Amino acid sequence: MSEQKPYRLPTTVVPERYEIKLTPDLSAATFAGEEKVSIQVIEPVRQIVVNAAELEFQAVSIRAPGGKPARGNVTLDSENEQATFNFPEILNPGRWELQITFSGILNDKLHGFYRSTYKDPNGQEKTLASTQFESTDARRAFPCWDEPAFKAIFQVTLVVDEKLTAISNARAIRQTPLPGTRKKEVVFADTMKMSTYLVAFIVGEFEGSEPVMVGNAPLRVWAVPGKGHLGKFALQIGSFSLSFFSRYYDIPYPGDKLDLIAIPDFASGAMENLGAITFRETALLVDEEKATRSELERVADVVSHENAHMWFGDLVTMKWWNGLWLNEAFATFMEMLAVDAWKPEWRRWDSFTVSRAAAMQVDGLKSTRPIEFPVERPEEAAGMFDVLTYEKGASVLRMLEQYLGDNAFRDGIRLYLRHHQYANAETTDLWDALEESTHQPARALMDSWIFQAGYPLLSVKKDGRELVLSQRLFRYLQEGEAPDRKFHVPVFLRAGAKGRSIDKIVLLTDQELRIELSEDPDWVVANAGGHGFYRVRYSPDLMAAVKRELQIHLLPVERFNLVNDTWATTLAGLTSLTDYLDLMGLLRDERDLNVWTTVIISCHHLHRILDEVQDRSFQERIRAIFNPALERLTWAPREGETELERQLRGDLIGALGTVGEDQACQKRARELYAQYEKDPASVERNLVPALVSIVAYTGNGTDYEKFYARVKNAQTPQEETRYLFALGAFRQPDLIDRTLKMTIGGEVRTQNAPYLMRGILLNKDARERAWSFMKTHWEEMLHRYPDNSIPRMCEGIIGLVSPELEADVREFFAHHPVKQGAKQMEQHLERLRIAVVCKERWKDLLRT
Numbered sequence: 001m002s003e004q005k006p007y008r009l010p011t012t013v014v015p016e017r018y019e020i021k022l023t024p025d026l027s028a029a030t031f032a033g034e035e036k037v038s039i040q041v042i043e044p045v046r047q048i049v050v051n052a053a054e055l056e057f058q059a060v061s062i063r064a065p066g067g068k069p070a071r072g073n074v075t076l077d078s079e080n081e082q083a084t085f086n087f088p089e090i091l092n093p094g095r096w097e098l099q100i101t102f103s104g105i106l107n108d109k110l111h112g113f114y115r116s117t118y119k120d121p122n123g124q125e126k127t128l129a130s131t132q133f134e135s136t137d138a139r140r141a142f143p144c145w146d147e148p149a150f151k152a153i154f155q156v157t158l159v160v161d162e163k164l165t166a167i168s169n170a171r172a173i174r175q176t177p178l179p180g181t182r183k184k185e186v187v188f189a190d191t192m193k194m195s196t197y198l199v200a201f202i203v204g205e206f207e208g209s210e211p212v213m214v215g216n217a218p219l220r221v222w223a224v225p226g227k228g229h230l231g232k233f234a235l236q237i238g239s240f241s242l243s244f245f246s247r248y249y250d251i252p253y254p255g256d257k258l259d260l261i262a263i264p265d266f267a268s269g270a271m272e273n274l275g276a277i278t279f280r281e282t283a284l285l286v287d288e289e290k291a292t293r294s295e296l297e298r299v300a301d302v303v304s305h306e307n308a309h310m311w312f313g314d315l316v317t318m319k320w321w322n323g324l325w326l327n328e329a330f331a332t333f334m335e336m337l338a339v340d341a342w343k344p345e346w347r348r349w350d351s352f353t354v355s356r357a358a359a360m361q362v363d364g365l366k367s368t369r370p371i372e373f374p375v376e377r378p379e380e381a382a383g384m385f386d387v388l389t390y391e392k393g394a395s396v397l398r399m400l401e402q403y404l405g406d407n408a409f410r411d412g413i414r415l416y417l418r419h420h421q422y423a424n425a426e427t428t429d430l431w432d433a434l435e436e437s438t439h440q441p442a443r444a445l446m447d448s449w450i451f452q453a454g455y456p457l458l459s460v461k462k463d464g465r466e467l468v469l470s471q472r473l474f475r476y477l478q479e480g481e482a483p484d485r486k487f488h489v490p491v492f493l494r495a496g497a498k499g500r501s502i503d504k505i506v507l508l509t510d511q512e513l514r515i516e517l518s519e520d521p522d523w524v525v526a527n528a529g530g531h532g533f534y535r536v537r538y539s540p541d542l543m544a545a546v547k548r549e550l551q552i553h554l555l556p557v558e559r560f561n562l563v564n565d566t567w568a569t570t571l572a573g574l575t576s577l578t579d580y581l582d583l584m585g586l587l588r589d590e591r592d593l594n595v596w597t598t599v600i601i602s603c604h605h606l607h608r609i610l611d612e613v614q615d616r617s618f619q620e621r622i623r624a625i626f627n628p629a630l631e632r633l634t635w636a637p638r639e640g641e642t643e644l645e646r647q648l649r650g651d652l653i654g655a656l657g658t659v660g661e662d663q664a665c666q667k668r669a670r671e672l673y674a675q676y677e678k679d680p681a682s683v684e685r686n687l688v689p690a691l692v693s694i695v696a697y698t699g700n701g702t703d704y705e706k707f708y709a710r711v712k713n714a715q716t717p718q719e720e721t722r723y724l725f726a727l728g729a730f731r732q733p734d735l736i737d738r739t740l741k742m743t744i745g746g747e748v749r750t751q752n753a754p755y756l757m758r759g760i761l762l763n764k765d766a767r768e769r770a771w772s773f774m775k776t777h778w779e780e781m782l783h784r785y786p787d788n789s790i791p792r793m794c795e796g797i798i799g800l801v802s803p804e805l806e807a808d809v810r811e812f813f814a815h816h817p818v819k820q821g822a823k824q825m826e827q828h829l830e831r832l833r834i835a836v837v838c839k840e841r842w843k844d845l846l847r848t
């Protein structure tokens with residue numbers, strides 16, 4: 001596909017080794033560059049085409065080894081982000097050396113080579129420079145073959161102020177002061193053969209941890225001055241996961257060192273540059289003594305995820321962006337494996353059900369997409385960084401792993417990595433490796449999940465000793481004909497008969513499958529262990545049996561799925577809201593954090609749909625269900641309880657005090673928060689987010705001022721974002737307006753402002769003001785915020801639940817299409833549609 005597409009590079013010339021020397025000027029926001037590239041000319045050419053964007057060229061020349069340089073002239077194509085070097089003579093096949101001098105800008109858009117600013121411990125404003133190249137922004141820092149299949153070796157040299165730290169992908173091998181310039185030249189070793197999007201340069205004042213050796217590689221955590229002490233936790237999970245992966249993959253870590261670097265301004269969560277992984281601060285730096293369990297888990301997740309990429313992504317890379325899921329789904333899957341091995345008490349695979357449910361929510365839309373789809377222009381890959389690539393991808397891998405067996409699956413992965421290391425691969429290569437190693441039909445099974453959008457709703461009924469399973473595509477919106485899609489569904493069954501339990505795994509490939517059991521079952525769980533990426537709908541008699549066995553024979557993940565599937569079929573109009581609320585009523589005795597999480601998410605969802613009168617009646621039900629659970633846990637931490645129970649206590653209180661509108665809870669939470677202000681150590685840390693959210697929900701101007709001051713003087717990145725996002729949860733109009741202004745006023749980092757905006761849109765009391773503010777300031781937001789955050793911010797429109805608002809939203813986006821995420825916008829609009837349809841369907845309920 002390469003030659004004919006104007007945005008793809010010709011394959012007549014391929015790079016082998018780059019020598020890149022950059023001299024950034026942080027105060028002028030510019031950089032100067034020199035580059036030497038050893039290339040292989042495959043076919044005779046007179047032109048060389050590379051990618052370049054926002055670069056100026058000073059000189060280009062080419063020479064054969066030992067020959068004289070010939071100057072070339074440069075023509076630019078800004079539309080396709082390419083530069084063409086034209087030479088006077090034909091270049092014959094063989095090795096050549098290309099030499100380029102150029103200059104560029106350090107931008108503020110958090111991509112390419114960009115600037116980030118922060119205040120040092122003395123309150124002085126400082127600047128650093130960092131890179132973010134995935135998917136196609138290496139071309140903003142140096143001219144290159146910026147497509148993942150053009151792998152090459154990179155040797156980087158950075159010329160920086162003598163007091164600054166310079167980091168790149170490989171070890172620094174030489175630091176030489178440049179007399180009279182107050183600068184030094186830092187020369188880095190050669191990298192392995194890798195793609196351009198993984199190259200990184202970081203320059204600034206940094207505090208680094210002592211190295212921890214993992215195999216032969218020193219591992220360090222870096223932060224801006226004053227924050228170095230927050231890197232200890234990341235160092236622990238960093239070294240654990242790196243050695244865990246080298247054992248799992250049976251291949252040593254492919255780099256020569258590994259630096260984990262926190263960057264104050266960062267558009268995504270983290271970036272897997274080989275040997276120099278960059279993070280937003282909340283994903284790397286954390287105070288283990290003060291952070292909540294879920295904040296610690298987030299750091300453990302992200303660090304493990306990025307470390308997993310050193311093999312999956314960096315060592316073996318997708319050929320083109322359509323294969324992005326190979327990188328991301330695997331890294332997500334591996335992140336769970338590593339964190340689960342590190343802290344089994346967190347039961348990471350159980351909490352993964354919450355992520356799986358988030359993917360199923362999007363994948364139940366008409367506007368969903370297959371995990372892998374054809375990507376033409378590289379910018380189309382931007383729309384792939386979503387829950388379908390990461391969470392659905394990881395879920396179907398988990399399903400496959402459970403079906404094949406974990407050791408067989410791991411052996412297939414090892415084979416795949418060994419076959420394709422230092423090179424590129426496609427989805428089909430993975431199935432080849434798995435089939436070769438397991439002798440099971442992995443391809444047919446997985447193709448149905450990777451190349452088809454959506455997932456099945458599995459109906460289960462009993463016919464004597466036979467179980468009848470049938471599949472059809474699940475959809476929230478029933479209008480129109482659903483396409484006839486069949487999946488190869490590994491069905492994990494557990495049935496109870498005469499006090500015995502029967503386990504069975506069957507493969508449903510057709511519309512229907514009848515399974516004869518040895519006994520007439522009393523109850524059946526059709527997604528045993530919770531690994532299947534499907535929803536289950538039981539016949540009324542089986543549903544009654546499952547409800548009866550809820551706390552006896554069902555695992556927590558199975559209860560989670562029962563609640564989550566029932567909520568989904570309720571939104572889809574296949575189950576009545578009354579039935580769902582009755583099921584919720586059975587959970588008074590529930591003790592599992594994840595089951596409660598799905599209940600709480602559905603409560604917030606309902607709250608956004610219901611009108612005021614309905615809401616009051618709904619709140620009564622919430623209190624009747626949540627209060628007994630909280631009474632059993634009590635407000636004070638007890639001896640011997642788990643971290644998950646501590647988090648559950650916080651979550652129950654947070655829900656009761658907000659969507660539950662429980663005044664006694666609100667009063668007590670405010671008292672406890674006042675105590676926390678005086679003596680932080682006296683309040684259990686997992687309780688604090690709940691207290692903060694209740695104070696904001698019930699808060700006035702005085703509370704707002706306190707929170708605002710907390711944002712400004714936060715001791716940790718977690719504390720800063722906790723209070724910042726809490727500002728968006730206040731409900732008084734003047735306070736809402738103040739927060740709205742902050743989103744574009746420059747005082748909130750552009751890495752956070754779009755998410756603050758999303759939060760205000762989802763705040764029922766603020767949503768209309770927020771929507772009109774967003775419309776008014778739309779152009780400014782587009783200009784200010786990182787591109788990838790725009791569709792994520794717009795997710796907030798799902799909260800605008802009324803026919804009038806919906807019409808206005810559709811009208812607005814018809815005239816203001818979001819080019820960075822057309823698919824995601826379609827999905828947000830459909831989610832809004834579903835909520836409006838439900839509002840209409842339920843308008844007569846909950847009125848007494």
Ligand SMILES: [Zn+2]
Binds near residue numbers: 327328
């Ligand atoms: Zn990733």
